Amino acid sequence: MKGILLNNLGSPDSTDTKDVKKYLGEFLMDERVIDIPFWKRWILIKGIILKIRPKKSGAAYKKIWWKEGSPLVVISERFTKKVAKKVDIPVELAMRYGSMSMEKGIKNLVDKGVTEIMLVPLYPHYAMSSYETVVVLAEEIIAEKYPQVKLDTLPPFYNKPDYIKAMSNNIANHLKGFDYDHVLFSYHGIPERHIKKSDPTNSHCKIDGSCCERNSVAHHTCYRHQCFETTKAIAKELGLDETNHSNSFQSRLLKDPWLKPYTDFELEKFPTIGKKKLAVITPAFVADCLETLEEIAMEGKEEFLEAGGTEYKHIPCMNDNDDWVDVMVSWINDWKNK
Incomplete structure (x- = not known):
């Protein structure tokens, strides 16, 4: 059985x-x-x-x-x-x-x-x-x-069409009526060395802004590449353009370099460049948890508003929808x- x-x-x-x-x-x-x-x-x-x-x-x-x-x-x-x-x-x-x-x-x-x-x-x-x-x-x-x-x-x-469709529907439902300037895709962070350790070729992943775009077997185990692909697929489904959405990574630990840009830095930056109405999505999680409910929905909102933002919306995970x-x-x- x-x-x-x-x-x-x-x-x-x-x-x-x-x-x-x-x-x-x-x-x-x-x-x-x-x-x-x-x-x-x-x-x-x-x-x-x-x-x-x-x-x-x-x-x-x-x-x-x-x-x-x-x-x-x-x-x-x-x-x-x-x-x-x-x-x-x-x-x-x-x-x-x-x-x-x-x-x-x-x-x-x-x-x-x-x-x-x-x-x-x-x-x-x-x-x-x-x-x-x-x-x-x-x-x-x-x-x-x-x-x-x-x-x-x-x-x-991360790139299965039915999953992307369900995720996009969830996001669209929560964005209804919210006049946002920008949508931030905030993924859980990992140390940069984890990316290279997971690279079966031991040579492809350089975290240099281009390796994620070059086809490689390394993508099967590359967290960074897969996060970017999720964002691309959802942005296409929702009709977002390159100017009104971006990626970031949250939850750093210790002093090692982690994947960038860091979410907290981005939240502080957006109001200074005129993006004062922000929606934040956490696609690395399928269920809301400490990292989404406290770190993003509470602390993230506080950081954004203190930096000069005016409206902030955390998009819940798909949970049990x-x-x-x-x-x-x-x-x-x-x-x-x-």
Whole structure:
């Protein structure tokens, strides 16, 4: 029997500092998130970051926490339930980090008699710190505990036409009645070195403004290229021209160079060049979470208005809207019927 494992990032169990610390410890100690030698990572995370950041992150989570729990988890659960109602094979939800572990999700499917799983990383784009770490962990769990189970994985869907259409419809619906000067596509940032590490050719990715435009096998695992392609496809669908939209990258960590331009710098710049009515989209996420609800919808708005902006609109992710549910159902059915 076939089954589906939907997977997203994860969340602390609560906003309490101890729960946030536990979650951040698991997340930041992942070698594909902070890719430095273990001993350096241990000193940095255990000795420095986890002594400071959990309290600050807990305060941020409190600003966006829902009565039902973490928005990311609640939305993902709603999405999973809607999808499960429309397909005739088992569907489970798991998180890469936190108590809703992938091991539990896989076990739940196996306990239902599933012998073939399609893993669905709910990340549109390939990155070693998101898509890749999910796939690697799933493969390790299957090999160690369920060697009889076959594992397939849904490829990154950043440019799938039905996904682009659903995303564009969601954006268009939220832009109705908003007289914007500019639309900013804000993607989650990653260190520049991750781009080069993910390049199978070891030579194509130079992050120089041109490599993303030259055809290469490297694009299959290039987060930067895939982000730009998503923007191009959505801009074409919405009829945006080159003068009224752009890309940026948010959520930097440490002092290493990350993908540019940085979202916070762009938010401060726009009012100074006459772009005072801004809409912000976060296409790296399919469900609203801390990075969209607090960093963009709250902090981003404050930064933009303080810099002289007059109107600011955060476009919600697709979350559990019916178009997105139907797209996922169609992908599942295509796989099931192979």
